[in-house]
Amino acid sequence: MKAQEWIDRYVFAVGEALPLHERKDVEAEIRSLIHDELDARSNGAGEDVDETVVLEVLQHFGRPEELAARYHAPRSLIGPALYPIFRIVSTIVLTVLFGVWLFGVAIDVGMYQRPFTNPLGMFGDLIGGLLQTFGTLVLIFALVETFLRGQLEAEIAAERKKEPWNPKSLPKVESTERPKIGELVIGIGFNLIAILIFNAYPQWISAIFVRDGEITRMPLLSENFAVFVPWLTLLWTLPIALSVLVLIRGRWQPLTRWLQIGLSVFGIAILGWMLVSGPLLAWEALEPVATIIIAIVFAVAIIDVAVQVFRQIRRQARDMQSA
Amino acid sequence: MSNNSIDASIYENLTSELRRGLSMLAVLSQCEELQYGYSLKQRLGEAGLDVSEGTLYPLLRRLEGQGLLESRWEVVDDQRPRRYYQLSATGRATLAQLLDEWKNLVASLERLGIAKE
Numbered sequence: 001m002k003a004q005e006w007i008d009r010y011v012f013a014v015g016e017a018l019p020l021h022e023r024k025d026v027e028a029e030i031r032s033l034i035h036d037e038l039d040a041r042s043n044g045a046g047e048d049v050d051e052t053v054v055l056e057v058l059q060h061f062g063r064p065e066e067l068a069a070r071y072h073a074p075r076s077l078i079g080p081a082l083y084p085i086f087r088i089v090s091t092i093v094l095t096v097l098f099g100v101w102l103f104g105v106a107i108d109v110g111m112y113q114r115p116f117t118n119p120l121g122m123f124g125d126l127i128g129g130l131l132q133t134f135g136t137l138v139l140i141f142a143l144v145e146t147f148l149r150g151q152l153e154a155e156i157a158a159e160r161k162k163e164p165w166n167p168k169s170l171p172k173v174e175s176t177e178r179p180k181i182g183e184l185v186i187g188i189g190f191n192l193i194a195i196l197i198f199n200a201y202p203q204w205i206s207a208i209f210v211r212d213g214e215i216t217r218m219p220l221l222s223e224n225f226a227v228f229v230p231w232l233t234l235l236w237t238l239p240i241a242l243s244v245l246v247l248i249r250g251r252w253q254p255l256t257r258w259l260q261i262g263l264s265v266f267g268i269a270i271l272g273w274m275l276v277s278g279p280l281l282a283w284e285a286l287e288p289v290a291t292i293i294i295a296i297v298f299a300v301a302i303i304d305v306a307v308q309v310f311r312q313i314r315r316q317a318r319d320m321q322s323a
Numbered sequence: 324m325s326n327n328s329i330d331a332s333i334y335e336n337l338t339s340e341l342r343r344g345l346s347m348l349a350v351l352s353q354c355e356e357l358q359y360g361y362s363l364k365q366r367l368g369e370a371g372l373d374v375s376e377g378t379l380y381p382l383l384r385r386l387e388g389q390g391l392l393e394s395r396w397e398v399v400d401d402q403r404p405r406r407y408y409q410l411s412a413t414g415r416a417t418l419a420q421l422l423d424e425w426k427n428l429v430a431s432l433e434r435l436g437i438a439k440e
């Protein structure tokens with residue numbers, strides 16, 4: 001294996017044990033420090049540095065989780081020793097909770113064609129439930145951290161003493177991309193607004209005329225459009241689940257990328273269905289305009305999916321080569 | 324285990340605690356000039372104070388977090404970035420106070436017959 005691969009694995013392993021906001025900066029610094037050590041030992045051999053030297057340097061840097069623990073603020077509610085476990089547990093619990101909620105919504109909207117009667121209340125319940133569960137998990141872990149930290153650390157130290165750490169045990173760097181948090185949060189916000197408007201306030205999607213001082217509201221969407229609303233709701237709800245999962249995990253992974261591609265394909269299918277089954281608008285005269293717009297969006301979405309698939313395949317091929 | 328035998332982990336913890344404060348003082352004192360992690364480690368090592376990578380580099384970050392050091396990234400040989408550290412104004416003032424404190428401690432230890440040359 002290339003010496004650089006060991007450095008990547010080490011830096012990645014340290015980053016994984018750090019909170020997201022500190023990760024990028026600390027990773028860059030550790031990488032730079034490792035290169036400084038290597039330069040000093042190999043008289044500037046650069047990329048061609050011997051693998052053995054790299055492993056030796058990493059051995060000196062110590063266990064990634066221990067190094068991460070020293071970078072982290074010493075007093076924290078959930079320290080670096082417990083943080084990876086907390087992240088796994090909270091991901092599983094919150095995803096299951098969200099899945100159960102989503103299943104209920106899908107049954108209501110998809111199977112029984114029930115519109116949301118109280119969408120704000122439903123989302124309020126979901127967010128309240130997620131927050132309450134997350135708060136409970138934080139509390140439990142914080143208590144474990146406070147009362148059992150010493151004991152846990154002693155046990156971990158005793159365990160580690162039995163088996164000296166070897167850099168060769170470092171796991172392979174997963175194909176991963178750090179999510180753009182702002183982008184995901186804005187996406188969630190827009191999807192929630194769309195779900196809310198199309199389900200609870202469809203009358204807002206209308207043209208407003210002022211004639212003789214009187215305001216007249218004319219609905220834009222046809223009655224036929226109502227058939228698509230449950231599917232559009234599902235199309236906007238599933239990406240929220242995906243974004244929440246990516247935010248909790250703190251990274252995009254092959255599975256989540258493929259799920260995103262799957263959702264794009266689902267969106268294309270709905271657009272295609274809309275194109276062939278019109279009318280979508282209440283005004284016949286405007287129907288060709290709507291058809292052209294949807295056709296353009298349909299074409300762009302197909303190109304976008306093709307690009308996403310190409311990028312994902314290339315990323316995975318690169319990973320396989322470096323394995 | 325007899326009462327007189329030294330528990331290795333306790334000894335390790337004690338020496339690590341003893342060295343922690345000293346390392347911090349030594350690091351601050353050397354950061355009057357611009358330093359990067361490895362250069363600092365070398366300088367401390369040459370003076371006989373071996374501080375491990377896993378201790379020194381996070382220490383620099385913590386001192387920066389406390390406002391005692393300032394850092395900036397610079398590109399080395401047009402190839403890769405390196406983080407440089409230097410005392411901040413607060414760090415300079417704190418170092419002066421810490422050195423006074425250190426002198427007082429040494430004087431106390433001398434009076435106790437511990438740090439006599």
